[in-house]
Amino acid sequence: MAPTTRRRALGTFAAALATGVAAPQLAHAGAGPRGPRPLPRAHAHNDYDHPRPLFDALDHRFASVEADIYLVDGELLVAHDPVDLDPERTLAALYLAPLAARVRAQHGSVYRGRRLSLQLLVDIKTEGDATYRELDRQLRRYPGLFTTYARGRVRTGPVTAVVSGDRAAGPVIAAQRTRSAFYDGRLTDLGGPAPAGLIPLISDNWTNTFTWQGSGPMPPAExxxxxxxxxxxxxxGQRVRFWATPDVAGPERDAVWAESIAADVDHLNTDDLAGLEAFLDAHDRPHGTRAR
Incomplete structure (x- = not known):
């Protein structure tokens, strides 16, 4: 999206929030006590690349969205590569403020009448220590919005922030006695000493563990x-997500998604929001995976 178009879109969102008028996509949640059934397995990879970051994923009922962040002059900017950095595309403008407004408008939940906590996966692209400390400051500006950890206990909020990317953030998060974020582990963390209260999610590259890409039957050993x-x-008590899975529409992608559902993988990674929504509606059990 061109910078001018991005600024116009952000201006529309900001105006709606400032006047207290819900944007059209917020009304999608429905007028009754419960809105559309969210899809707990659906994870929007590189969510910020869609025409309407966050809102496109919510319109497709996704339960998890991913944003890459860079710390630039004290602000958290959202982009995949440094060349795409735009000072108006901040984490707060694209995700934090809109989520807070939506939760207020829907009486304490991202999806009206649903207890599911939306996962906000924040992928740190700059030095992890400093970037996470700024992220922590920003998350704390929204009391009641995020799942928190304090005194050894987790209190679930409407949104759960999980930090991925630069691994220097991990020790900083682990050392906090109170926090509004959690850590995205790797397969090397599975079975380790860190509890789900620190690492609620295990993510890894599919191709590092599996050779099968959806063509023919999945090998029994895999x-x-x-x-x-x-x-x-x-x-x-941890969830599982793989990235680098096939994401071109076709039988190979469908086969990998089907095997993932059969194994009860918690989050399916995609850039194709409509494609995964349709697949889960057709092939996943109605209650989906456990909502945390």
Whole structure:
């Protein structure tokens, strides 16, 4: 999207929030006590690249969105590559403020009448320590919005922030006695000492563990490995996500998604919002995975 178009879109969102008038996409949640059924497995990879960051994913009922952030002159900017940085595309403008407004408008939840906590996966692209400390400051500006950790207990909020990317953020998060964010682990963390209260999510590159890309049957040994990973994570109260899975519409992608659902993988990664929504409506059980 061109910078001028981005600024115009952000201006529309800002005007709606400032006047207290819900933008049209907020009304999509429905007029009754419960809105559309969200899709707990649906994860919007590189969500900020869509024409309407966040709102397109919510219109497709996604339960998880991903934003890459850079710390630039004290502000958190959202982009995939440094060349795309725009001072008006901040984490606060694209995600934090709109989520806060939506939760207020929908009486304490992202999806009206639904207890699911939306996952905001924040992928740190600059030095992890300094970037996370600024993220922590910004999250704390929204009391009641985010899931928190304090005194050894997790209190679930409408949105759960999980930090990924630069690994220097991990020790900083682990050292906090109170926080509004959690850490995205890797398969090397599975079975380790860190509890789900620190690492609620285990994410990794599909191609580092599996050779199968959806063509023909999944090899039995790889199917067993996938199910073993999920079972081990779930036994510790952790969720599982893989990136770098096939994402071109076709039988290979469908096969990988089907095997992932059969193994109870918690989040399916995609840039194709409508495609995953349709697939989950057709193939996933109605209640989806566990909402946390």
């Amino acid at each position: 199917r067993a490995r996938l199910r073993g990973i999920v079972s081990a994570a779930h036994a510790r």
